Amino acid sequence: MSFMFSKENLLKIEELKKRYPNPHALSLPCLWMAQYQEGFISLDAIDAISQIIHMPSMEIYGVATFYTMFRLEPSEKLIVDVCKTLSCKLCGSDEILEHLEKNDTIKLRHVECLGSCSTAPVMQINDVYYENLTIAKVDAILKELK
Amino acid sequence: MSEMIDIIVDSQSYKVQNGSLLIDLLIKEKIKVPYFCYHESLGADGNCRMCMVEIEGQKRPQIACDTFIKPGMIIRSKGENIEKVRTDILELELINHPVDCPICDQAGECSLQEFYMEYGLHDSKISISEKVKHSKHLDLGSNVMLDQERCVLCARCTRFTDKITYTHELGIIGRGDEAKVTTMPGRKLDNPYAMNVVDLCPVGALTSKDFRFAQRVWFLQTVDSICHGCAKGCNIYIDHNKIKYQDDVIYRFRPRRNDNVNGFFICDAGRLSYKQLQENRLESAILNGEKITQMQAIAKAKELLAKHKENITVVIDANLYTEEIEAILAFAKELNAKVCSPKEVYRDESFKDDMLRSSNRAANYKTIERLNIDTKEPDSSSLILNFNHPQDFEATSVINFLTHNRLSLGLSLPIAAYSENEGTLTNEDGFTQKCEKAIFKNVPIPTIIEHLIRLRR
Missing domain, CATH: 3.10.20.740 (Ubiquitin-like (UB roll))
Known part of the structure; x- marks a missing residue:
């Protein structure tokens, strides 16, 4: 197995284990740690988590594919998550999505509600929210990030 | 309670x-x-x-x-x-179901089809082009094929690998209309009971690679029987069909529920054992490699029996029905012959597991024990009568009664396999169970009891 959790992550996992009666509760925190450590969640990482929390790999794989925020493949392009849920749709996320779909330099993903409906439409790049978007604003943000 | x-x-x-x-x-x-x-x-x-x-x-x-x-x-x-x-x-x-019953292998035994005829009978409100598309024929391994579009996500198959076999190969990934049953990328469904998911699947999503497109299920006749794969005696259905002008053929074995013996399932080895049962059958009598007629064979056997009055050994296969074993014992008594059934050949520790599979690969071994039949190898004899025992024995003369072709010298007479005959078996836990006659061949092969009657005449 090529994936190993870093020392700090292993300590964190030990700390979290005390918090829950059932180690299965650690599946989401472990998936996050693996994603931050490698940039994506590899199958090796899933096997490593499976051994730590005593849960079948298939079940963890099911969890990882259920949530849109987990990436199962590495991406060299900038990953842009645009909210596709109701509030953002009403406030015009369709236009933004249409605009971004033409852009080949980014990896665009439609994600479930990002939980910032008051500032819709919203997109997320590297854990940062960009809110109250317009097409001009999106272009400016992407230019700055490049 | x-x-x-x-x-x-x-x-x-x-x-x-x-x-x-x-x-x-x-x-x-x-x-x-x-x-x-x-x-x-x-x-x-x-x-x-x-x-x-x-x-x-x-x-x-x-x-x-x-x-x-x-x-x-x-x-x-x-x-x-x-x-x-x-x-x-x-x-x-039915939103994303392709509704392709005419080309689906499950048609005729599909819950979705039945309920649709009962409660649905409406056209799909979604056009084919708008339906979510998934993979159509994924080979999951262990002879199981998956059609994700026909799946209703009932999770029976995933629960089977989680709760029954504890192998956890199958799971549901994704969410909403993208959810689908699958294995981990690059991994296969791999356990000795895997094909039970085909029976569990209520729709045409999981089909058996072995049976799919072989036969429409409504043409099949079903007969109750017992698997002869090991001493466990799992209850099965034999599904067979006799196509016009052709011979009666078994198409599949399916598990039959019996809470005392096998529960709901059978192992894949037992399920696929119908192939060995039908392949390479001995259909005509053989004398030293040459085909002869049944009449000639019986005459030859009688001649040998008359020649060797003493030192005869009868070897019995522990897979034969109890009735057959008892008839052979009576015949051996008349001949004043020794009787044995060497047991070493049935032992297979690698086959054993803690679910259903037993290390004893003889279906009626308990009866051999009950009738106090010697389980050692036969001593040197002048004549050996081998009733389908898997081993070959050396003697001055040998008369074999065989279901399958085998390279053996001496006289060989064909006998009916267990599917072409009825009888009872006692499994390793002491349950005596009955097998029905399933196959009616165009040219019936005589059973052991019929042979014994002819030999006595």
């Missing part, structure tokens, strides 16, 4: 155990209730929502598979309301 109580279903009173599942009662009393996800071996999951019933005092219809029976319950399983609910839920199941 808990006491028996009365409840009312469709204005009829039933006596049931307090706290048992409502769906078990409905299934037992043959009250029509549609369901996909519930299975008696896997328990309730409550995800298909098909088994809706009305319970007096509750606002909405409830699922029967997650309702525990309480005293004084009044339940309605019929009526306009409940049919409407079932029709609506069925429509949701």
Whole structure:
């Protein structure tokens, strides 16, 4: 197995284990740690988590594919998550999505509600929210990030 | 345990155990209730929502598979309301289903098809081009093929690998209309009981690579039998068909429920053993490599029996029916012959596991023990009568009674295989079970008992 959790992550996992009666509760925190450590969640990482929390790999794989925020493949392009849920749709996320779909330099993903409906439409790049978007604003943000 | 109580279903009173599942009662009393996800071996999951019933005092219809029976319950399983609910839920199941019954291998034994004929019968409201597309023929391994578009996500297969085999190969990934059953990328469904998911699957999503497209299920005739793969004696159905002008052929074995022996399942080795049963059969008598007629063979056998009056050994296969073994014993007594059934050849420790498979690969071994038949190798004899024992023995003369072709010298007479004959077997736990005659060949091969009658004449 090529994936190993870093020392700090292993300590964190030990700390979290005390918090829950059932180690299965650690599946989401472990998936996050693996994603931050490698940039994506590899199958090796899933096997490593499976051994730590005593849960079948298939079940963890099911969890990882259920949530849109987990990436199962590495991406060299900038990953842009645009909210596709109701509030953002009403406030015009369709236009933004249409605009971004033409852009080949980014990896665009439609994600479930990002939980910032008051500032819709919203997109997320590297854990940062960009809110109250317009097409001009999106272009400016992407230019700055490049 | 808990006491028996009365409840009312469709204005009829039933006596049931307090706290048992409502769906078990409905299934037992043959009250029509549609369901996909519930299975008696896997328990309730409550995800298909098909088994809706009305319970007096509750606002909405409830699922029967997650309702525990309480005293004084009044339940309605019929009526306009409940049919409407079932029709609506069925429509949701059918949104992304390709509705391709004419080319689906499950047609004829598909729950979805049955419920559609009962509650649906409407055209799909979504056009084919708008339906979510998934993979159509994924080879999951272990002879199981998956069609994700036909899947209703009842999770029976995933629960089978989680709760029965504990191998956890299958799971549901994704969400919403993208959800699908699959294995981990690059990994296969790989366990000795894997093909049971084909029987569990209520729709045409999981089909057996071995059986698919071989035969339409409504042409098959089903006969109760017992698997001869090992001493466990798993109950099976033999599905066979005799196509016009052709011979009767077995197309598949399916597990038959018997809570005392095998429960709901059989192993893949047993399931596929019908192939060996039919292949390479000995159909005509053979003398030193040359085909001869049955009459000549019987005459030759009689001649040998007359020549060797003493020092005869009869070897019996421990897979034969009890009736056959007893008939052979009586015949051996007349000949004044020694009887044995060497047991070493049946031992296979690598086959054993802690579910159903036994290390003893002889189906009727218990009877050999009960009748005190010697289990050692035969001593040197002048004549050996081998009744289908898998080993070959050396003697001055040998008469073999064989089901399958085998390279052996001397005289060989064909005998009927277990599917072409009826009889009883006693399994390793002492259950005596009956096998029905399934196959009626165009040219029937005589059974051992018929041979013995002819030899006595």
